[in-house]
Amino acid sequence: MLDATRTAPTDDLLRIGMFWPTSRIQMPTEYLARQNPDVVDLDFQRRVAREVEAAGFDFVLVADGYTGVSDEGRRIGHLDPTTNAILWALPIFAATTTLGVVTTMHPTFLEPAQLAAYGAALDRASNGRWAWNITTGFRDEEARLFGLDGMPEHEARYETAEDCVEIAIRLWSGERVTWKGRHRSVDGRLLGPTPVQKPYPTLVNAGASARGRRFAGRLCTYVFASNPRFSYAAEMAEELTALAEEFGRPEPARLLMLCTSLLREDPAEARRELVKIKLAQQGEATLKKFVVAMSAGSESTAANAAANAEATQTSLLTETDLVGSPEDVAEKIIVAYRDHGLRGLMCSLPVWWPEEIRRYSRMFDVLRKAGVWLPAAERPVLW
Secondary structure, eight states: OOOOOOOOOSSOOOEEEEEOOOSSBSSSOHHHHTTSOOOSOHHHHHHHHHHHHHHTOOEEEEOOOSSOSOHHHHHHTBTOSOOOHHHHHHHHHHHOSSOEEEEEEOTTTSOHHHHHHHHHHHHHHTTSOEEEEEOOOOOHHHHHHTTOSSOOOHHHHHHHHHHHHHHHHHHTTTSOEEEEOSSOEEEEOOOSOOOSSSSSOEEEEOOOSHHHHHHHHHHOSEEEEEOSOTTHHHHHHHHHHHHHHHHTOSSOOEEEEEEEEEEOSSHHHHHHHHHHHHHHHHOHHHHHHHHHHHHOOSHHHHHHHHHHHHHHHHHHOOTTOEEEOHHHHHHHHHHHHHHHOOOEEEEEOSOOOHHHHHTHHHHHHHHHHTTSOOOGGGSSOOO
16 A cells, blocks of 8 residues: 655645636526636636636636436536636636646546546646546546446445555655556556656545545545534544544645635525525426515515525525625635634635625735734645
């Protein structure tokens, strides 16, 4: 087994990332189709990259996949067309100077030498601003696209991922590698360049299952996961610390807490809009009923709609939804940092026009003044 020496950050500062917009419609609803621009546009990609960096985000994560979710999704443009995580990282890097990019690549479908070559090139092109989001995949349709009968079972997928990561780390040394794993093998030396990050680039994984968490705890720098409670950050930190001790790592992996984020000057407006978006995620029929109720003219119907909206907010919005004014959201993050040991966030922005992104600069200003976050340019290391 490989001795994984790539450590998590040793400072105590927050790292905050954003899910990169990979499709105009991130969910099958006309609501967002009217809200978001077309992302398969390099000028747009570069513009948004500059806005995200200027606002203060440390990195973006570019998700990726090879098949759609459904025929209906394809009809309305839900994740089809979409960006390619490997290729789209390059214009983002070219438009920025400090922003990190986490690229999704699938060990289930790509060979270790390919993964290592792509990663080394991206890390060199960005001067160490690249990270690999290790995703095993889960759709049989994707597997058939690559000539498989279906997705391998869960354990085999993680064994393959471990093989690929261990081989890639060895190939990144620039030396000849002869190694045989359970599902992948290698014999040879990869052409340069080698990565800028040493001993190897940053590795990221969403380890939801017990097997996934062990994989991430042994090999990865960051683990991202969702939970409605900020106290989960402390629970996960304890588990990752135990895994680091088990595998002899000098520092445990860090949690990136997944959250949905929407900023507005009026916190009530932000909550109402996020509720509406979450209802849209549950289906077009639910959204239409909600909109009809909210727009009804009679006093009694309006009162009922208001009561229903309040109840809906209570049930749909969670503690880890970052919704409100920039200053209110910053204070919420500071409390989670101090009370629950939160050290990382991964924000999903349901709407991403540049003016939406600019609001986050005020949030980062408050975090900086509180001493829990610094701009990437002022830290010793990005990751």
